[in-house]
Amino acid sequence: ATARSARNMAFQDMTKEFGKVHFVDGLESFKGSEILGSPLKAPMSSYERVYALPMLTIKDDKGTGVVTSVPSDSPDDLAALNDLKKKKPLREKYGITDEMVLPFEPIPIINIPDIGDLAAVHMVQLLKIESQNEKDKLEEAKSRVYLKGFYEGKMLVGKYKGMLTADAKKLIQADLVDSKEAKKYVEPEKKIVSRSGDECVVALCDQWYLNYGDVEWKKAAHAALEKMETYMPDVRTNLSKTIDWLHEYACSRSYGL
Incomplete structure (x- = not known):
């Protein structure tokens, strides 16, 4: 987690002491590049093992700095995966081996009317997106896919098969939390600074x-x-x-x- 998100977590009962971040000795700080290529188990993924990969558009002022890649339905994720697949020098720059990216293909999980089972693949091909740096095209792709996928899309996998994506979202979240594969994390929608000059956090605390x-x-x-x-x-x-x-x-x- 980034220092910013760790501070938020400290106010949401995720640390030993409320409001204070405790580090494992020797892991107080390290670069994100140091964990690239690490094997991971992604919850609910049909792949037994995935790898930590670089994505050039991730920012450290939003979320934890780590995201789950969904190349079937996220144009950004697909563009980043395609870049690594097509560009060997990019893989070598970040220490990513062929087996960490080449065998992985988008898996259909949501069907969207008029678009199909692989919305991101469809949009990337339609708009001829060649790189994760094509911000305008990716924004257009997201605007066409995300809302329609959320409100009209239907799940294709697991016990959620046939459910609207909007209905399945909360159930999936609850299942992940119950199985201890996820924790609820909240942060301000954008940077908020108090009158005292402190950056605000979302705190889980008693209230009247x-x-x-x-x-x-x-x-x-x-x-x-x-x-x-x-x-x-x-x-x-x-x-x-x-x-x-x-x-x-x-x-x-x-x-x-």
Whole structure:
């Protein structure tokens, strides 16, 4: 993990001490290039073993710095894999041997209407994308594939076969967490700096809830509503319904402020 993501993890119960990152002796810091070529077991992959490969577009200010490659449905991932397959000097530069990339082909996992089983392969061929450096073409490919794949795509593999991708996503996430092959990790959507100059993190911590489920509060709220001039009957009805369904409500919120 990058230093940034490790700091986020420290506030999400992933370290021994809340808010502090603890390192294994000798592994406090190392370059990402040092783990390239390492054999790995990817959860739910049909390949018994895959390898850590370089991808030139990964940034250290988003996520952990490591991503799972899905060349069947991610144009970026396919372009990066194709670069390594076609360019021996690129493989040699990063110490990647032929057996780490040449035997691996995209595997169909999602069918998207009007596109097919290998959406990334289709788009890369259609737009004639030759390199992972063709940012504009890759952005266009992603815009055509991602939303359509998420909302209209159907799973082709495992117990999720036949399910819409959108429905399968949460189930797959839950299965990976339950099997201890994954952990939930959260970070701000973009860099957020506090007034004190600190970069903000997402922290898993206790918070206060307002008890709108209290019976006496509901009685008082309905009584106050009776005295209120709402001008429109629909407004009064909606407010009354809201008072009825409200229960514990978090003080700190990501929306509605």
